[in-house]
Amino acid sequence: MSVLGDRLKQARLKCGLSQEQLGLQAGLEVESASARMNRYERGTRVPGVELMERIGNVLGLPLAYFYATSEDEARLLVLYQRLSSDDKEKLCQLAEQLAIT
Incomplete structure (x- = not known):
């Protein structure tokens, strides 16, 4: 499995969605949603x-x-997304300080 496929499957399962449900909610056609999501998770196709x-x-x-x-x-990206604009700026300033030392 690819990194993308692994992360995709983990996130889908965490949300409690089937491959078909996720595909449909993302705008895939009913006939192919499950099969396409399966291929993406296995890494045989890249979305x-x-x-x-x-x-x-x-x-x-x-x-x-x-x-x-x-x-x-990956963890930092998820946490960063959840921060307010002010907290994002604070985090960037802290990261810059840490990178200098």
Whole structure:
């Protein structure tokens, strides 16, 4: 399985959706929703960015989450998305300070 496929499956299961349900909510056709989502999760096909944005919206996750190369990075992306604009700025300032030291 690919990183994208792994993250996609984990997020879908966490939301309690079937492959078909997720595909339909992301705008796929009834006839192919389940099969296409299965192929994406197994890594035999790669969805386009536009579709991944729609899937991310359904699952409440940022697009970058699905492409993160480490668990820490994925976790930070999810947490960052949940912050207010002010808190995002504070976090960026803190990260800059930590990177300097």
